[in-house]
Amino acid sequence: MADKILNKLYIKIWRQKNSKSQGAFETYELENVSQGSSFLEMLDILNDQLIREGNDPVAFDHDCREGICGMCSLYINGEAHGPDTEITTCQLHMRKFNEGETITIEPWRAGAFPVIKDLIVNRNAFEEIQQAGGYVSVGTGGVPDGNAIPIGQDDAEEAMDAAACIGCGACVATCKNSSAMLFVSAKVSQFAKLPQGKVEGKRRAKAMVSKMDELGFGGCTNTGACEIACPKAISISNIARLNREYLCAKLAD
Amino acid sequence: MSILDSKAPAGPLAEKWSKHKASIKVVSPANKRKLDVIVVGTGLAGASAAASLGELGYNVKAFCYQDSPRRAHSIAAQGGINAAKNYQNDNDSIYRLFYDTIKGGDYRARESNVYRLAEVSPLIIDQCVAQGVPFAREYGGSLSNRSFGGVLVSRTFYARGQTGQQLLLGAYSALNRQINAGTVEMHNRTEMLDLVVVDGKARGIIARDMITGEIQKHGAHAVCMCTGGYGNVFFLSTNAMGCSGSVAAQIYRRGAYMSNPAFVQIHPTCIPVHGSQQSKLTLMSESLRNDGRVWVPKKKEDAVKLQKGEISANNIKDEDRDFYLERRYPSYGNLVPRDVASRAAKERCDAGFGVNAEGKAVFLDFKYAIDRLGRDTIEKRYGNLFQMYEKITDVDPYSNPMQIYPAIHYTMGGTWVDYNLMTTIPGLYSLGEANFSDHGANRLGASALMQGLADGYFVLPYTIGDYLADEIMVPKIETTLPEFAEAEKSVTDRLSQLFNANGSEPVDYFHKKLGMIMWDHVGMSRNEAGLKTAVSEIRALRDEYYTNVRIPGELDNLNPELEKAVRVADSFDIAELMALDALARNESCGGHFREESATEEGEAKRNDEIGCYASAWEYKGAGQEPVMHKEELVFENVKLVQRSYK
Numbered sequence: 001m002a003d004k005i006l007n008k009l010y011i012k013i014w015r016q017k018n019s020k021s022q023g024a025f026e027t028y029e030l031e032n033v034s035q036g037s038s039f040l041e042m043l044d045i046l047n048d049q050l051i052r053e054g055n056d057p058v059a060f061d062h063d064c065r066e067g068i069c070g071m072c073s074l075y076i077n078g079e080a081h082g083p084d085t086e087i088t089t090c091q092l093h094m095r096k097f098n099e100g101e102t103i104t105i106e107p108w109r110a111g112a113f114p115v116i117k118d119l120i121v122n123r124n125a126f127e128e129i130q131q132a133g134g135y136v137s138v139g140t141g142g143v144p145d146g147n148a149i150p151i152g153q154d155d156a157e158e159a160m161d162a163a164a165c166i167g168c169g170a171c172v173a174t175c176k177n178s179s180a181m182l183f184v185s186a187k188v189s190q191f192a193k194l195p196q197g198k199v200e201g202k203r204r205a206k207a208m209v210s211k212m213d214e215l216g217f218g219g220c221t222n223t224g225a226c227e228i229a230c231p232k233a234i235s236i237s238n239i240a241r242l243n244r245e246y247l248c249a250k251l252a253d
Numbered sequence: 254m255s256i257l258d259s260k261a262p263a264g265p266l267a268e269k270w271s272k273h274k275a276s277i278k279v280v281s282p283a284n285k286r287k288l289d290v291i292v293v294g295t296g297l298a299g300a301s302a303a304a305s306l307g308e309l310g311y312n313v314k315a316f317c318y319q320d321s322p323r324r325a326h327s328i329a330a331q332g333g334i335n336a337a338k339n340y341q342n343d344n345d346s347i348y349r350l351f352y353d354t355i356k357g358g359d360y361r362a363r364e365s366n367v368y369r370l371a372e373v374s375p376l377i378i379d380q381c382v383a384q385g386v387p388f389a390r391e392y393g394g395s396l397s398n399r400s401f402g403g404v405l406v407s408r409t410f411y412a413r414g415q416t417g418q419q420l421l422l423g424a425y426s427a428l429n430r431q432i433n434a435g436t437v438e439m440h441n442r443t444e445m446l447d448l449v450v451v452d453g454k455a456r457g458i459i460a461r462d463m464i465t466g467e468i469q470k471h472g473a474h475a476v477c478m479c480t481g482g483y484g485n486v487f488f489l490s491t492n493a494m495g496c497s498g499s500v501a502a503q504i505y506r507r508g509a510y511m512s513n514p515a516f517v518q519i520h521p522t523c524i525p526v527h528g529s530q531q532s533k534l535t536l537m538s539e540s541l542r543n544d545g546r547v548w549v550p551k552k553k554e555d556a557v558k559l560q561k562g563e564i565s566a567n568n569i570k571d572e573d574r575d576f577y578l579e580r581r582y583p584s585y586g587n588l589v590p591r592d593v594a595s596r597a598a599k600e601r602c603d604a605g606f607g608v609n610a611e612g613k614a615v616f617l618d619f620k621y622a623i624d625r626l627g628r629d630t631i632e633k634r635y636g637n638l639f640q641m642y643e644k645i646t647d648v649d650p651y652s653n654p655m656q657i658y659p660a661i662h663y664t665m666g667g668t669w670v671d672y673n674l675m676t677t678i679p680g681l682y683s684l685g686e687a688n689f690s691d692h693g694a695n696r697l698g699a700s701a702l703m704q705g706l707a708d709g710y711f712v713l714p715y716t717i718g719d720y721l722a723d724e725i726m727v728p729k730i731e732t733t734l735p736e737f738a739e740a741e742k743s744v745t746d747r748l749s750q751l752f753n754a755n756g757s758e759p760v761d762y763f764h765k766k767l768g769m770i771m772w773d774h775v776g777m778s779r780n781e782a783g784l785k786t787a788v789s790e791i792r793a794l795r796d797e798y799y800t801n802v803r804i805p806g807e808l809d810n811l812n813p814e815l816e817k818a819v820r821v822a823d824s825f826d827i828a829e830l831m832a833l834d835a836l837a838r839n840e841s842c843g844g845h846f847r848e849e850s851a852t853e854e855g856e857a858k859r860n861d862e863i864g865c866y867a868s869a870w871e872y873k874g875a876g877q878e879p880v881m882h883k884e885e886l887v888f889e890n891v892k893l894v895q896r897s898y899k
Contacts, residue, residue, distance in 0.1 A: 034528050038533075041532050045530060050805075051803060052757075055805070061320065064328065066329055066536070068328050070328075095647060120811065123321065127441070135426035136384050140301075140427070140711075140714065146382040146396050149382055150395060151390050152392075156387050159387040160415075164413075164415060166323075190387065
């Protein structure tokens with residue numbers, strides 16, 4: 001089955017030389033894009049064209065191109081990772097677009113994620129939150145046998161549901177308050193469901209929340225947009241669990 | 254006596270590692286803090302090594318080219334991680350895991366290293382569980398297992414189809430803990446561009462801040478390469494876009510020997526290539542072969558109709574389906590190792606039985622498993638993989654069989670290392686996929702994750718002490734040394750050479766051309782004439798590259814084209830070595846299939862008389878022929894037999 005070809009597309013895209021300069025939209029015409037191409041492959045074609053014309057290609061983040069690394073970070077036609085559910089940008093295919101369509105592409109927009117260049121943003125704030133407490137404090141070696149820590153299947157599954165977060169930032173980008181609650185709650189929930197994580201659960205919840213606040217992410221107002229935008233369908237019920245963990249930790253103070 | 258000293262300990266196999274550990278040196282805690290270690294790459298091997306070394310008390314600087322260590326390509330591994338736990342009571346053991354790995358690698362790996370890998374494998378599971386990695390569990394709370402290709406026991410631990418992700422996030426969390434504690438200094442979006450060697454020892458690296466373009470010099474008492482494989486030499490592969498082998502080329506040019514570069518794994522279950530605009534191939538986990546049955550039509554006319562799109566798979570009756578793996582390999586069936594499954598798929602497609610428009614695909618069918626187990630069970634086991642398949646192909650794999658075809662996946666070759674994981678440059682270590690040591694000519698499924706974590710958590714932290722114990726009197730390595738200036742100049746010269754070529758073709762144009770040469774001549778089957786052609790075509794294309802590549806943008810700004818240009822330049826050097834190594838190895842083994850060396854049934858025919866060695870290529874300068882040294886492989890514990898999965 002041969003893929004259909006889109007003869008013409010208009011790509012309206014955010015161009016910004018660096019973090020200090022002003023950005024602006026530019027529109028480029030693009031021809032001959034196979035509907036079987038991924039969205040990032042479409043950008044490759046655009047860049048090939050820009051380079052050959054002597055222009056600066058569009059900088060965008062990407063790496064694994066199979067939906068798991070979380071590097072790609074594009075806001076497409078007003079939606080994080082574009083018009084499909086439970087996917088990253090690399091899994092979005094051009095069959096979702098129509099002949100002659102204008103596609104608008106922007107970087108994540110959030111105060112805590114400053115633009116580095118074009119469509120690339122700085123997500124170091126996520127790193128700092130993880131470093132504040134997103135771990136079990138266990139060193140290498142000297143741990144018990146894996147089966148010495150029995151974990152019920154349902155708990156393991158729920159922990160896995162939360163642990164599937166890829167840290168892409170779509171939740172922040174889509175939240176009207178640029179809140180990082182879904183991201184933080186995923187890690188806190190994973191460990192809250194497991195005995196290994198319980199020991200320092202209170203400290204973890206407080207440390208990660210206070211780091212999140214310090215870095216300028218907004219508050220959560222339970223709008224639920226994050227869950228819809230999340231490529232891995234991380235549930236907002238994790239946010240409720242984070243709130244419970246955090247509240248318990250504060251009450252214990 | 255070869256100049257390659259493997260340092261493999263003498264004595265019985267099962268005692269080698271413990272005896273070695275007892276005899277190597279240990280650095281005292283008070284001295285560890287005086288020692289600096291650089292770790293390049295933060296995938297499974299790098300993150301686990303950096304975290305473990307930080308915990309021990311060394312000053313660690315870690316580097317990755319992504320914006321976060323969590324994005325390393327280890328994250329994409331799907332199926333699982335092996336460990337000889339024998340939780341299943343199915344007669345698994347350390348020896349059996351060792352034996353399967355040696356045999357799976359077609360007897361082209363070093364016995365002592367492979368045994369150690371099997372020996373530490375149970376510790377990895379314990380470590381990851383303690384970190385909170387949510388492995389699949391049974392109802393009673395114990396760990397679940399599943400089986401993988403090339404093996405008759407069930408020893409693979411998994412976290413849905415996202416095992417690599419969860420193991421990497423475990424190592425990443427251990428790394429984060431050390432970053433928070435101040436023992437590891439993390440450098441994100443920073444790419445290594447050269448190694449600094451002082452008085453014959455690895456003493457630092459030259460790196461580029463990918464945002465500002467600043468060229469940085471970093472000194473250390475030891476340097477560890479955890480930079481993965483070089484699969485992107487083929488352009489189309491299952492690797493992340495950054496898995497270039499660039500660092501392997503850099504250290505090779507600085508004197509580290511490159512071993513078995515011809516050994517590349519072709520993975521049998523990838524989503525097939527379509528059209529000409531593709532940049533990347535996507536792997537479907539090998540675990541799918543536990544429940545999926547591989548087939549093509551028995552009748553050629555059915556295949557032709559499928560190719561033309563006149564019928565679909567479901568129109569072909571069971572009796573007209575050729576389950577060729579079950580037919581050819583009755584005892585392993587769909588679970589034969591990857592090299593065998595890949596060649597069998599190619600054989601059927603070459604014979605005209607391919608099932609997509611290009612004739613380059615076979616079916617992986619879950620109909621039978623769904624009939625037997627129900628859709629729910631299949632959804633629970635492989636749901637995310639099925640979803641991924643549907644998003645990419647727009648076909649529902651619950652109601653239509655998947656189409657799969659082999660693709661470049663993992664590189665078994667890599668930097669030559671001794672038993673301590675040290676390269677031929679003292680103080681330079683190579684871990685995980687970046688080294689050559691554990692998989693021989695073919696890697697069994699669920700063994701890559703095992704090696705990455707074994708090296709990082711449980712091997713290097715011990716063996717590096719043996720070297721660093723003699724370094725405690727060496728003061729901090731100053732980057733004002735002339736060797737740093739020389740290496741920095743070599744980097745800036747190289748960048749400006751590429752930048753000023755001012756040619757007419759973008760980097761990808763060359764990368765795709767290189768990939769075609771490699772796939773045509775150094776791909777799933779190789780022969781002498783093709784390999785000679787490949788060598789000369791690679792060299793000619795490399796010459797053209799340096800004069801005709803066009804790199805836009807600036808040197809001192811974020812510039813993905815410049816980053817790619819350096820990596821592709823390095824890919825040429827690796828590609829050349831791959832072809833030379835394949836040419837020199839006039840036998841078939843594992844992923845290396847030389848057409849001149851096949852059985853009457855078309856299976857790979859090993860030749861232990863001439864092939865029982867690991868190659869180690871020495872760089873002799875630009876434009877010079879590299880020289881191959883050989884480490885003879887000695888097998889004291891296993892008998893070399895022709896591999897059979899019938």
